[in-house]
Amino acid sequence: MNFIDLRSDTVTKPSDAMREAMARAVVGDDVYGEDPTVNRLQEMMAERVGMEAGLFVASGTMGNVVAILTHAGRGDEMILGHLAHTFLYEGGAAAGLAGVHPHILRNEDDGTIDLDAIEEAIRPDNVHFPISRLLCLEDTHNRCGGAAIAAEYLDAAAQLAHSHGMSVHLDGARLFNAAIALGVTPAELTRSVDSVMICLSKGLGAPVGSVLCGTRAFIDRALRMRKIVGGGMRQAGIIAAAGVYALEHNVDRLAEDHVNAARLAAGINSIPGLRVLSPPQTNLVYLEIDPTQMGDTSFDAAALSGRLRSEEVLATPLGSNPYQMRMVTHLDVTAADIDRTLTVMRDAVR
Numbered sequence: 574m575n576f577i578d579l580r581s582d583t584v585t586k587p588s589d590a591m592r593e594a595m596a597r598a599v600v601g602d603d604v605y606g607e608d609p610t611v612n613r614l615q616e617m618m619a620e621r622v623g624m625e626a627g628l629f630v631a632s633g634t635m636g637n638v639v640a641i642l643t644h645a646g647r648g649d650e651m652i653l654g655h656l657a658h659t660f661l662y663e664g665g666a667a668a669g670l671a672g673v674h675p676h677i678l679r680n681e682d683d684g685t686i687d688l689d690a691i692e693e694a695i696r697p698d699n700v701h702f703p704i705s706r707l708l709c710l711e712d713t714h715n716r717c718g719g720a721a722i723a724a725e726y727l728d729a730a731a732q733l734a735h736s737h738g739m740s741v742h743l744d745g746a747r748l749f750n751a752a753i754a755l756g757v758t759p760a761e762l763t764r765s766v767d768s769v770m771i772c773l774s775k776g777l778g779a780p781v782g783s784v785l786c787g788t789r790a791f792i793d794r795a796l797r798m799r800k801i802v803g804g805g806m807r808q809a810g811i812i813a814a815a816g817v818y819a820l821e822h823n824v825d826r827l828a829e830d831h832v833n834a835a836r837l838a839a840g841i842n843s844i845p846g847l848r849v850l851s852p853p854q855t856n857l858v859y860l861e862i863d864p865t866q867m868g869d870t871s872f873d874a875a876a877l878s879g880r881l882r883s884e885e886v887l888a889t890p891l892g893s894n895p896y897q898m899r900m901v902t903h904l905d906v907t908a909a910d911i912d913r914t915l916t917v918m919r920d921a922v923r
């Protein structure tokens with residue numbers, strides 16, 4: 574069956590050309606630092622984000638927890654948003670593996686956290702309190718509709734954190750989407766943070782992998798943490814080659830995904846009973862079913878996604894709200910797929 578898979582941008586399949594690059598990759602033992610393809614990928618990504626060094630990791634989750642382990646120690650406190658991926662969807666790794674105490678503040682709809690709230694949350698030096706060590710931000714912000722957060726906000730938040738002796742980690746799983754949406758370079762978005770994690774396995778279309786970037790000294794310490802969590806891989810150039818290919822070929826085309834997301838959102842808003850939660854800035858579209866307009870409260874996101882599936886269109890009910898669901902555009906979804914999806918959606922709610 575020929576499914577249009579809008580569940581996530583993680584579902585992309587490596588293209589023939591990417592597979593070819595993987596098959597031909599020059600490899601070595603990366604735990605000895607001897608894999609030329611891994612080294613190349615790390616250097617390429619570090620250069621893109623204007624940092625000294627990069628570290629290839631198995632996943633975004635691994636990159637975030639390695640960053641937390643490197644920045645903070647047991648009992649230290651990390652400030653982050655209540656809708657942060659690191660807080661919601663990473664198995665409690667910050668607490669479970671790093672022993673770091675999450676201090677949760679409210680995310681605004683645009684994915685930011687109010688700067689006054691951050692300032693208020695930072696602990697004074699007192700034996701009763703954990704030490705405020707790390708601020709974690711996310712760009713684009715997944716649960717805030719794929720919002721692209723501007724460099725000026727990141728600069729201001731980082732300046733605030735730094736003035737209190739804290740470090741700043743950016744979950745940039747979709748950093749390139751943010752840069753394209755904002756019309757800036759990735760390095761402009763990361764110029765004030767201390768570390769950033771970027772995923773290769775989402776819109777960039779690689780089958781696996783993320784890169785954590787920071788100063789040379791930070792990455793040297795992160796290398797040890799990656800080993801501790803079992804992330805020391807050997808001839809990893811085979812998979813890093815997909816990342817190199819993705820950086821060379823799949824960055825600029827992310828703009829197409831944004832156009833397709835906007836087309837999808839406009840179409841959804843024209844279907845009675847459906848509405849997008851906010852106009853998509855990047856490739857994520859969050860939508861809501863209005864059960865009163867539908868005249869049937871049992872017609873929820875699970876029911877809608879069931880009907881879509883029977884027409885070979887896949888989307889994810891959110892879980893946290895029975896009437897909300899997420900659709901994601903990516904490099905295996907065309908404009909024609911969006912049009913077909915909208916036809917199927919129109920029929921499904923009729």
Ligand SMILES: Cc1ncc(COP(=O)(O)O)c(C=O)c1O
Pocket residue numbers: 631632633634635658659711713714715744746747772774783
């Ligand atoms: C914002 C964000 N950060 C981190 C991750 C984790 O990436 P991975 O699934 O590779 O562990 C995701 C995955 O969807 C994400 O959306």
